[in-house]
Amino acid sequence: MDLTETAGEQEFRAEARAWLEANVPPEPLPSFDTEEGFRLHREWEAKLFEGRWSAVSWPIEYGGRGADYLHWLIFEEEYWRSGAPGRVSQNGIFLLGPTIIEVGTEAQKARYLPAMASSAEVWAQAWSEPDAGSDMASIRSRGTLSEDGTEWILNGQKIWASRAVWADWCFGIFRTDPDSVRHKGLTFILIPLDSPGVTVRPIAQLDGDTGFAEIFFDDVRVPVENTLGGVGQGWGVAMATAGFERGVSLRSPARFNVAVERLIKLWVDIGDPDDDTMRDAVTDLWMQAEGYRLHTYMTVTKLLEGGSVGSESSINKIFWSEMDLRAHELAMQLLGPDAERMDGPYESWVDGFLFSLSGPIYAGTNEIQRNIIADRVLNLPRA
Amino acid sequence: MDLTETAGEQEFRAEARAWLEANVPPEPLPSFDTEEGFRLHREWEAKLFEGRWSAVSWPIEYGGRGADYLHWLIFEEEYWRSGAPGRVSQNGIFLLGPTIIEVGTEAQKARYLPAMASSAEVWAQAWSEPDAGSDMASIRSRGTLSEDGTEWILNGQKIWASRAVWADWCFGIFRTDPDSVRHKGLTFILIPLDSPGVTVRPIAQLDGDTGFAEIFFDDVRVPVENTLGGVGQGWGVAMATAGFERGVSLRSPARFNVAVERLIKLWVDIGDPDDDTMRDAVTDLWMQAEGYRLHTYMTVTKLLEGGSVGSESSINKIFWSEMDLRAHELAMQLLGPDAERMDGPYESWVDGFLFSLSGPIYAGTNEIQRNIIADRVLNLPRA
Amino acid sequence: MQFSFTPDQREFAAGLREMLEREFTASHLRAVWDEHSGHDSALWLRLADMGVLGMMVPEADGGLGGDFIDTILLIEELGRAAAPGPVFETMTVGALALTGSRWAPGIADGSVAVTTALTGERYVPHAASSTVLLAAVGGEVRAIECADLGQATVDGIDRGRRLSAVGWAADRAVDIDVDIEFLVDAGALASAAYLLGLSSRMLAIAGDYARDRRQFGQPIGSFQAVKHLMADALLQVEFARPAISRAAWSHATDQLSRARDVSMAKSLASDAAQKAARSALQVHGAIGYTWECDLQLYMKKAWALIPAWGSASFHRRRVADAVLGPRLNG
């Protein structure tokens, strides 16, 4: 065990920091859940790509740096400390990308990864359906083969598709065996959002912006080449993706360390230094964020040494989502009546609070995660 | 609404206070979960009875004062403030007694109530069975009628029977219809613990004392006159009793108000006055105890005005048990390493902590209570 | 000792509840949001006609001459409906401060809406839709006609509560001779009762959803995780209720324990509302996170009122001072 950084790691950190200092926009960009903001975030992603910082953990030939998880974590720390914009490319680069690299054909890798890395093509996820939320296996959207067997004909509806309002492509799973139930007979398919028959209906969220959307599929035709992984293997492919999402990449520790640093600054600026209750609460949060950072470094070292992350990713998901919510609830407490104002100096805290409320819900509710932990980590009997 | 006490209420309070000041033992009695302690507590109950304070809410003819709930609460406040001993008679006077008054025959009232009020006969409860804990309806102990129809012949096993080690009688429900399942075919029966065929096996609890016991029934014969309520009506009778137990009488607010007053004193004596976190925690507990007192006064007024307590009693059970545990956990925190010592100046806190851990478990676990609240108060669908 | 409301008090509250369920549904509230007015004149006049607004206004001024005990259940019902505008402020703080003034009759007949800036807030709610502002100036209470205010309106998280930065010429302010702490306690207590109503409504909305929404082949309300989440929230709400009733009595009868009792009420009500909002949202899942879902209308009002009239921790400290004695380092 050695927690000091190697010369190589320090060099990599320094390179990332230097580039970010030179390139991060001085002013925060408008939310990427607005049209203007989405465009500006896409431009930022293009600049990241030029610096080869958009997908550091990808192989070099696809625009990455072949960085291992440890270097990825270092980059993430520098990225969030620099105050750089949120990643509008997240669904692609952190969720779909690694899955394509894992199970995709060479043709698919060549076709999708570079455009994903440069955000020439931004991806939306299309996991849920109106009746398949927590119960994701009850997917109803259908995919049927065209008579000549060259195309999937897609029908149905997806919901809570983040980024879908302005994205170019989406990915999701469809029931391609009409007689199948639950996890069987599902296929993972990649779909251009400008395909005839696709209708995207934005859904306004708690803050009024449209961060996600419903997607309706009405005889949408896509080539069978858009199948990721085997026909009927969709559930396994999706779980690999979702597992990775919850596991390491969805929420790197750095953003929480930075959030807690901001909370500490807020406490120093407006808190009562003499109030131990708030002091202890802020300290607890620092310990949680630090604990999450250490936990991730340990997980990542385990992966580097050939281990694998399994259901423990559910433990991470509960931990970061509740920590993030708690941090923002504390900020609201510190702000008092000023927390009621939507615009103004504390806008980012109020927005952050609203967003943090979605943490225990998306990427699988924390109730579902607790079930997974109980069933697979604690080996308690299934209900 | 008028929260000031009437002259009559003040008079009653003064009378109770005066009697208690004159009669409460100067030294605390040994635990009634010891043989010596049980005897001394029985003597104390006899003295209470002489003063007609043992069962204030009972009708006068059975040794009570016919006091309404409000006066009962006032007495309880004075009782716990005076530092008087715990009530070894509790299962009888607060649980079984009111049920006998409600559903018993005149003969049963005359036979059982006076001896119960004077603690000439102390009662144990015998609710649970090894396979009927939270799932109380899966009672297996059987009662069969003798050929001449004059006696119940009881066989089976009860467990967690509090006071049973030194008590004279116990009450419980038995399956008297062999073909019945769940809540049907059960009968509520009163049994002398010295009956041939009764074996009481003490169970040592967390503190080493034997507060409860297993009771084995091997062809135990009791007259059919010992049936309380109708044959096959046992579940309803038991629920009335258990409902009352959880509802108001099992844990009157006064003992928690007194416990929190002791906690405040402990904080004043050994706490860091400058530590807001502990100060806030102690204040929260004061508010909880006060809230519980107010809630009980409101419930009691509702009863006096002809209302009834239903499943809300489950709300009380969760509230007092978690409040009591929290108060003792805080005391343990305040005591620090001194909390490790079993005897010595803080013994009562350590004993109290261990006992408080049983609160969320007995009289129906808090998980069961939450189900009841969800099903009957929030009207959520049954599982 | 009698800790209950009279049949009259309960029936009046029940009547108000029926009226609001019929005439001020979530879609009415949404309409107020959409116009961004933060006010509903029709509802306001309806409440005046029913005698709700004038409950604490003396009969001589056209009110019902009731006290806080007569009023507290009404405010809970207004909270259940998230009635917009400075409704509890007008009914309680306004009525108590402006008794005998030229504004008092207007409170009863609905022509005068009273908003407040008594706790040093940077932004005044409802100033744009009110008649009179009661403001604290150097520990004294002043009344200013809102028409005389300079106002800059900003967005609040609750669209049923518009916020303004305000200013006024000193010569337009009228002295009001009333103890400011008495008024602040009235506002804190009223906001606690309003929060209690909001909490019940949020749990009711979550209960409807949990009965209706099916996953894994059964209503989600049949899962223990949902049952216990909601049961714990209900627990906090139920134990805040009697504290609020008692505080109403303490305020109405001016008990020595008034400050302690009001602070206990606001502290418990704020914590219960925080918990109810959080639990109701979690029960809904993603749908609760949408603008379309009515839950947000009540949740955001709760978030606005929890820090108003003194935060839970401010009030907890006030209780601590009363129960444990003042804090050493002040």
Added chain:
Amino acid sequence: MQFSFTPDQREFAAGLREMLEREFTASHLRAVWDEHSGHDSALWLRLADMGVLGMMVPEADGGLGGDFIDTILLIEELGRAAAPGPVFETMTVGALALTGSRWAPGIADGSVAVTTALTGERYVPHAASSTVLLAAVGGEVRAIECADLGQATVDGIDRGRRLSAVGWAADRAVDIDVDIEFLVDAGALASAAYLLGLSSRMLAIAGDYARDRRQFGQPIGSFQAVKHLMADALLQVEFARPAISRAAWSHATDQLSRARDVSMAKSLASDAAQKAARSALQVHGAIGYTWECDLQLYMKKAWALIPAWGSASFHRRRVADAVLGPRLNG
């Protein structure tokens, strides 16, 4: 940067775990309780033979010359078994304080057990069954042969940990030249690792019971209430673990952040153990409240160690001072 243990370190811990599962079961522990000795000589010598006790003793003194990183997983395993006697105190505080002293070889060969009174405790654990006491006197460390102690033994909640009030003649005490904070951090860190093991054991016992015990026609572990209770406890345990490993590195390599890292570890480990004990007991229901149930053997040890070596709040304040700067009013 490499945040993991070597295969050797993991295998040594695994071997210790197997030995303890085989040779020191709950019934062995119960036997120690029944004879009220608070010590198990056979186990002690077994641990010496394996090299566990001497892990941090220099090779020159017959130890393995390891550091805290080599030792931390072993202490977790000893905690999982609730090994009695001053085992982690001897392995860490004792080895670090007595290096080069006449006692050092005895730590490695099992003939010397070291107990401590370095944090102002009123009662010294294990004094009756130890060889040497390390005590703080005016900020300095002294070593006293336990044979030279006047002792009055009292009952502790954990029968695997006897308590004594002690006294000694000043001339029997030997000066030990080592920084007392360094030793206290060692004890706090070791107790955190031991608590981590205890927590895992309590959850394992609760898991076995939840799989085995049936109510309402199914194992209680299939109910969400039980699943989620245990999942939340596991969460705290899993996030305490890396903090403890990191603190072992900080202590072994004497980082500037040692105090902060050790305090974070003890604070998280104490909270996790409190939660694990509470949850495991609740899962058991009434049976968990009995003397017969093995859970109590581990639960009571946890309750004894949570306040030892500085409470969770003491350590939280220490972290706060490092992260937020010192508290104004000291």
